[in-house]
Amino acid sequence: MDNALTLNAAGIAAPDTGFASRLVALPAKSKLNLGLGMAALLAVVLSLVMWSNEGDYKVLYANLSDKDGGAIIAQLSQMNIPYRHSDGGAAILVPASKVHDARLKLASAGLPKASVGGFELMDNARFGQTQFQERLTFQRGLEGELSRSIGSLAAVESARVHLALPAQNGFFREQQKPSASVVLTLHAGRTLDNGQVAGIVHLVSSSVPDMNPKAVSVLDQTGALISSPPEAGKQAGLDAQQLQYI
Known part of the structure; x- marks a missing residue:
């Protein structure tokens, strides 16, 4: 049976330090291995803390071409926004x-150039839904995402996006083109400049295949139309100085 007590300098019985004494008695190699193990454990803990502080990641854009993907990554790097790839690099x-x-700033810079057909991957679609139900679920989800993105503008109190999407039937699809209306409630005394409105139009039109920017109407809470068709040869875009105020 191990002795639980040792004598101190005064000759009085005192508890054995136990772990500390055994640690001192370890060979140098064992001490080195123990130190490396503690360092590795600390690195794992710090990584977990940093990951939890970073928060969840969400799809910014999906179905991107290589060209659009590269341009968006370049812009995100300039804005110091971290990013990840998914779906083989297409998202x-x-x-x-x-x-x-990020969506609003990219849209104001005219990105993505091509329609991406919605933001989120439809991984939560329910089995057993009819084609009509799937389209309705997708449309409502896209309207909600667009509304939240536009509503993040400082001047906007709330935003509602209504999409008019043609049926998937080939004949009717040729006869009708998609359109959208955006209704904004602005904070008292606040307005949107032309660049911000153009960014909203590009954000909406690029999220729906075959949607022409001219088919997107932006109205304020009074019903006044604040969007206008883009001028010939002029694309939506803000310079770097303007982007910081979005």
């Missing part, structure tokens, strides 16, 4: 807290 994800701000 870009950013922290959930930055997704709406």
